[in-house]
Amino acid sequence: MTDTQIAASHAKAAPEIKAAPEMTAAFDEFMEAFEAFKETNDARLGEIEQKLTSDVVTRDKMDRISRAMDEQKKVLDQLALKKARPPLGRTASASAEITEHKQAFEQYIRRGDEAGLREIEAKAMSSGSGADGGYLVPDETDSAIGRRLSVVSPIRSIATVRQVSGAVLKKPFAISGMASGWVAETAARPQTNSAQLAELSFPTMELYAMPAATQALLDDAAVDIEAWISSEVDTVFAEQEGAAFVAGDGVNKPKGLLAYPVVADSAWSWGNLGYIATGAAGGFKATGASDTLIDTIYSLKAGHRQNANFVMNRKSQAEVRKLKDAEGRYLWQPPATAGEAASLVGFPVVEAEDMPDIAANALSIAFGDFRAGYLVVDRTGVRVLRDPYSAKPYVLFYTTKRVGGGVQNFEAIKLVKFAVS
Template sequence: MDRIDDGLETKAGAGTDIAALFAEFSTAFEEFKRTNDQRLGEIEKRGTADGLLEGKLDRLNAVLDGQKAALDRAKAERARPAIEGKGQIADGEYKEAFSAYVKRGEEKALSIGVPADGGYVVPAEVETEITRLMTHISPIRAIAGVRQVSGSVYKRPITVTGPQTGWVAETASRPTTTSQTLAELSYPTAELYAMPAATTAFLDDAAVDVGQWIADEVNAAFAAQETTAFVNGNGTNKPNGFLNAAKVAESGWEWGKLGYLATGVDGALPSSNGADVLIDLVYALKAGYRQNASWVMNRKTQGALRKLKDGEGNYLWQPATAADGNATLMGFPLVEAEDMPNMDEDSFSVAFGDFRRGYLIVDRQGVSVLRDPFSAKPYVLFYTTKRVGGGIADFDAIKLLKFGES
């Protein structure tokens, strides 16, 4: 139990009681606001704030982060259904055969699930559950566009510029219009793997739901790896992250690059009117994208932006209004992705955009499992793989904030 001077705490005893966790989070944020108001008042009067007050604010920030993480875990746990529950009889024969393969290594009746690169394909319900659980854990997957494909590469034509149009009189001649410009975006899939281990005694337990066990074991590992790639991946044996795209100042934006605005200060927001650059970033995005836009940043950057107020003294950062919602910044949902860089010199620590249109995740159908009882005796290893790709889908749908002079 982590306790701070003002009595606020992250309560492990709250368990998965979402209402209690949400109430604690709301209480902590109210105390955060009171403390930050004191800090700002001291800065206004004396030019600096008391160190004890700054320390208390940092601890409150940590409490908010811890309670938010606990709330997220509780929501994911509540959303998890049983896979092989009573009444699910579709494809039952294959599920039974797959369970026998996982538990005892029996391979009969599984030939229909053998992919070209070895292993056995998990039942459809297990694949769906793995993807669903990953969506709860992977912040980028939760907001990006997702497409399932059967091949190893997905190619998508896109219109960069449309045909020339105009108004003419009824009997006037029609000038020849300029042809539209098309480009092709390619999304190769790469292999993502996890290797959970189990004892023979565990697998022999008749009560073990092997499909749920595999889904639980691999989803966190898959989600962590793919989130890193969706943000920073270089496209070599992994997806292309959106921060790996070419970048250009918004004033010189062109297709194929992500536009950015600079804060004007290395590694920080401006000391006065720091919120102005965030407002500018919001309106750098076209209205058609802005209505479905989200902020993406890591925990430390979010902690810094929690302290900002608008000209009327209202906090720009607001907690979720319901337990299953997202915090907001300037009214737009805020998504926490720890793979985003910290605020540093020339870092691109904040992204804002319509990620559903701006970033595409490609899932190849099929999750395969290869049973290995030999490499780590007395444990049985399960080499579990799926193929995932990703990359920018619309370079105009995402904007970045650069913490630098230009």
């Protein structure tokens, strides 16, 4: 077997590597330099045969070409290392899998080619496609949607967020601790009551969006498809989430904090949210309006109070911004620096437009430790199903995410009710 045949057999056996455009350009320049090198070297050898020595001009040219080849080879090596280097925080194997998934997903989005995604499923010996079809988006896209939701959906940003792989998260909760008591040294020790446990259930509900694009847009290689899907989906998902986390009825959506039974805080019991009345229907009392907010703050236990936030919409915040304490100081204070939240009586104010406006009997302000009090449940993965048939000439992308939510600690959140009692 000749050297050429051996090289050809190795080339066939080696896996095909798709080079990046900059690597291809560097390689082309390297090969041009190599061709010039060969041509100059052939001339030098010819001169040696004829004159028994080579011309100095030819030798200088050879040296220049050789140095240029060294530089081009260095560039190639650096690009190859850059391509092979895993992203920070990931292992090499994880990086390879993510890159493969990302490339296969892009082929599916742009051209509907499922072969790459099916091959990944086969390698993993698991199903990435649900019974209703669709494929999981790559990790980068899923993360992008999650991060931007935290900015737009205020309840998500202050609540506890749990990732689950199943349809329902069941959470045991100790309503009361074990009983104890003092006894004399020689007195009998009667059995104490055991702790009372409650099981809370948080089912995940399907949230969907269906952005559309023309095939011409998908064929445009300059378009970042994953970024486009994220930007189309994240805002509508956040709007739906924000409304559900506040007032969702729990039917095909998360259960919002205002959907639970409410009782006067003096009669609070587990399973209800306690409220403090303002003493006036549809507003604060004419005098001592700040007393309502102070009472609300101190209705929380100290452990929850130190992590608490006020939650209200923009119109309600406009009203509380006018309130002063007995010394004439404003209770609402602007943010200290850019990016921080405003404060009310020293506690951060979170603006949630889905909270009701101030009106008679309205529960317009919530105060509490939402990290302890409210739980958001995300089922792992965002799925995309490509539909090129239903709305020609557009290609639809049926994008789904399963989200649940509900109150997990009923003593960690209090409400302000704009009512006499």
